[in-house]
Amino acid sequence: MGDEMTRRQVRGDLTRTEILALLGAAGPLGRAEIAHRLGLGAATVTEHTRRLLAEGFLRELPPRTSGTGRPRVPLQLVPDAAHVLGVRIAVDHLAGVVVGLDGQIVDEFRLPLRIADAPVPLLVETLLREIDARRHTTPVRGIGVAVPGMTDPESGVVRLSGIMGWRELPLGRELARRLPVPVLVDNDLRASTTAELLFGMGRERDDFLVLGIGDGLGLGVVLGRSVQCGADGSSGEFGHLPVDPAGPRCTCGNRGCLQALAGQSALVEQARRAGVSGLGEGLPGLVGAAERGEPAVLAILAEAGALLGRCVAGVVNVLAVKAVKVIGEGHVLWPFLGPSFEAAAAAGVIEPLRDPEITVAPWRDIEHARGAACLLLARGSSELKRFSSVD
Numbered sequence: 001m002g003d004e005m006t007r008r009q010v011r012g013d014l015t016r017t018e019i020l021a022l023l024g025a026a027g028p029l030g031r032a033e034i035a036h037r038l039g040l041g042a043a044t045v046t047e048h049t050r051r052l053l054a055e056g057f058l059r060e061l062p063p064r065t066s067g068t069g070r071p072r073v074p075l076q077l078v079p080d081a082a083h084v085l086g087v088r089i090a091v092d093h094l095a096g097v098v099v100g101l102d103g104q105i106v107d108e109f110r111l112p113l114r115i116a117d118a119p120v121p122l123l124v125e126t127l128l129r130e131i132d133a134r135r136h137t138t139p140v141r142g143i144g145v146a147v148p149g150m151t152d153p154e155s156g157v158v159r160l161s162g163i164m165g166w167r168e169l170p171l172g173r174e175l176a177r178r179l180p181v182p183v184l185v186d187n188d189l190r191a192s193t194t195a196e197l198l199f200g201m202g203r204e205r206d207d208f209l210v211l212g213i214g215d216g217l218g219l220g221v222v223l224g225r226s227v228q229c230g231a232d233g234s235s236g237e238f239g240h241l242p243v244d245p246a247g248p249r250c251t252c253g254n255r256g257c258l259q260a261l262a263g264q265s266a267l268v269e270q271a272r273r274a275g276v277s278g279l280g281e282g283l284p285g286l287v288g289a290a291e292r293g294e295p296a297v298l299a300i301l302a303e304a305g306a307l308l309g310r311c312v313a314g315v316v317n318v319l320a321v322k323a324v325k326v327i328g329e330g331h332v333l334w335p336f337l338g339p340s341f342e343a344a345a346a347a348g349v350i351e352p353l354r355d356p357e358i359t360v361a362p363w364r365d366i367e368h369a370r371g372a373a374c375l376l377l378a379r380g381s382s383e384l385k386r387f388s389s390v391d
């Protein structure tokens with residue numbers, strides 16, 4: 001019963017956020033047009049827009065008449081009615097953005113910070129400074145934090161982040177205790193998947209996948225306009241798909257996970273073992289070798305692309321989700337992974353699901369920060385309004 005209530009409330013908030021997102025993208029629209037474009041009933045739109053008007057997130061423009069119909073009152077978004085801050089934690093820096101209600105970035109920053117050893121004090125100090133800097137313009141109403149690791153969005157506990165060396169870290173609770181605005185913490189790929197739902201793929205589709213290629217491999221899953229989290233928030237660990245029981249040891253302790261075969265460090269290691277020189281550190285070296293046409297590297301990347309494509313085809317077959325967006329630092333490898341990925345995905349998908357749509361977009365890591373901010377927007381206007389007296 002309690003869960004059902006919460007779900008209904010979240011759903012209502014999401015509808016309001018979708019109305020805000022639509023008006024942010026399309027400009028002022030009448031209620032009937034909003035209902036039509038979002039596939040909602042007239043009464044539902046009236047109810048939600050009434051609340052958004054009362055909260056100051058929308059304003060009514062003068063009525064317009066066309067033909068013999070009733071005058072139409074366009075509703076306009078007030079994007080600066082609330083700003084939210086989103087940060088993405090990385091090993092050697094913090095990327096941050098401030099976004100308006102329309103999901104547009106109004107400010108961004110990048111700080112060289114190694115926060116792994118003292119996450120709470122360093123984040124609190126940084127975030128308080130950013131909140132304070134905006135006190136006299138448009139105040140920050142909430143903060144989203146995107147973490148590279150398995151994270152429970154409900155409790156804000158980082159269950160496991162190998163790259164940061166964290167295990168069962170109650171980051172959400174510790175930040176909420178020390179910051180004057182609501183804080184939501186989630187896995188970085190799921191944060192970006194939320195941004196896709198509100199302002200990207202979700203505009204056209206109710207179901208899609210987001211494949212994150214970075215230090216790890218993750219898969220964001222959206223079904224029926226809901227970002228899937230799993231019972232304890234740990235869904236989406238695509239990199240730990242067991243592929244080869246005799247394969248190399250994975251960071252999770254198992255053998256032959258997808259990540260241990262086709263993740264970034266695995267690819268660099270394979271290139272090194274193949275005798276490729278001048279690889280340097282990580283991704284840039286690998287991209288450089290591929291661009292030089294190093295045959296061993298091209299073969300390694302083609303094989304990894306095919307493996308990723310086969311695994312994604314398996315998920316497409318299971319979930320019947322036909323649209324996949326590829327994001328993450330590793331997208332720079334796409335020219336070398338992509339052809340074999342697409343061929344393997346096409347070959348592995350069963351007939352009724354043929355030709356899954358695969359999109360690769362240019363990507364910067366502030367996208368994860370924007371995703372973090374969108375966690376707040378997805379919770380809806382009530383969450384932001386609840387704390388609006390804080391400035």
Ligand SMILES: [Zn+2]
Nearest residue numbers: 240250252257
């Ligand atoms: Zn693993």
